[in-house]
Amino acid sequence: MDFEYFGLSRDLLYLxxxxxxxxxxxxxxxxxxxxxxxxxSVLITVIFCLASCFIASLAASIILSGGLIFSxxxxxxxxxxxxxxxxxxxxxxxxxxxxxxxxxxxxxxxxLVYMCFSFWIYPGINEPxxxxxxxxxxxxxxxxxxxxxxxxxxxxxxxxxxxxxVSITAxxxxxxxxxxxRGLITRVFRNDNELLVxxxxxxxxxxxxxxxxxxxxxxxxxxxxTGALPPGISLTVLFNGTLLYFDPPIQL
Numbered sequence: 001m002d003f004e005y006f007g008l009s010r011d012l013l014y015l016x017x018x019x020x021x022x023x024x025x026x027x028x029x030x031x032x033x034x035x036x037x038x039x040x041s042v043l044i045t046v047i048f049c050l051a052s053c054f055i056a057s058l059a060a061s062i063i064l065s066g067g068l069i070f071s072x073x074x075x076x077x078x079x080x081x082x083x084x085x086x087x088x089x090x091x092x093x094x095x096x097x098x099x100x101x102x103x104x105x106x107x108x109x110x111x112l113v114y115m116c117f118s119f120w121i122y123p124g125i126n127e128p129x130x131x132x133x134x135x136x137x138x139x140x141x142x143x144x145x146x147x148x149x150x151x152x153x154x155x156x157x158x159x160x161x162x163x164x165x166v167s168i169t170a171x172x173x174x175x176x177x178x179x180x181x182r183g184l185i186t187r188v189f190r191n192d193n194e195l196l197v198x199x200x201x202x203x204x205x206x207x208x209x210x211x212x213x214x215x216x217x218x219x220x221x222x223x224x225x226t227g228a229l230p231p232g233i234s235l236t237v238l239f240n241g242t243l244l245y246f247d248p249p250i251q252l
Contacts, residue, residue: 005064006072010079011175012061013069016054017083021090023050028095078173078214112175119215122168122182125241131163131185134234135226142188142196151195162189163222165239171214183218183241220244 003009026043029035035043061069073079089105096102123129132143140161142149167183188196222237222244229235236247 003065003068006069006172007176007179009061009065009069010072010173010178012057012064013079014082014086014175016057016061017086018090019050019054019057021087021092022094023047023054023090024087025091025094026050072172076171076173078171082173082175115174116177119168119170119177119180119182122166123184124182125167125239128238128240129165129183129185131188131237131239132234133161133224133229133237135229135231140226144185144198149196151190159190159226161195161224161226163224163237163244164188165220165222165244167218167220167241169216169218171216174214181241183239185237185239185244222246 023046026047030040030043030047065072085108089108093102093105130144134141134143138152140151142151163185164187165183165185167181169181170177170179172179184198186198187194220239220243224235224237224246238245238247
């Protein structure tokens with residue numbers, strides 16, 4: 001990303017837009033002839049409170065980004081569209097609290113929760129994921145975290161083991177998850193036979209990188225001739241989100 005606190009600065013900017021929408025709707029209500037003096041006084045107080053929150057959020061966004069948040073608007077113009085959307089949602093929430101505003105905001109909230117859940121089911125890549133492979137005379141053993149799987153392999157010296165991994169990156173403009181990468185090792189197969197599937201959710205393969213709803217999905221493959229793995233020797237397959245590799249490196 002352009003700067004360390006891009007995500008938080010962007011979300012604070014979205015909060016500013018939402019606050020502006022609520023304040024604008026409150027101001028419009030105070031101009032209506034049906035607005036009583038008591039209600040107008042309450043709304044004016046609300047507007048000043050919202051203005052304070054707006055200034056604080058905007059200042060925090062600028063400070064955290066070192067002023068670079070505005071250059072991000074040029075690089076990612078979709079942020080501007082979302083700012084407009086949050087402004088409209090904030091205005092509808094106050095102006096039509098019992099009608100269309102609540103329905104639209106509820107639907108937008110459901111979409112945001114669904115989008116975040118679809119992304120967060122991919123584990124975060126804080127450190128490379130490790131899959132340990134160990135060969136014996138008659139079988140292969142795989143260990144991921146605390147789980148172990150043994151696979152019979154009577155002719156393992158003539159076989160090739162394939163590893164697949166997937167990473168997904170959210171478009172930087174998305175609130176909460178924008179610009180973040182997550183991923184995992186998805187499956188292991190031998191020749192044409194699937195040996196292990198670690199997460200059934202990811203058992204869908206496009207065979208190429210692709211974009212969908214602003215998410216970039218990338219697939220990685222790595223193959224290992226089991227003859228290159230002497231019996232009794234362990235080899236670690238690592239995935240760091242951008243690379244699938246062996247540790248220690250082996251000469252194939």
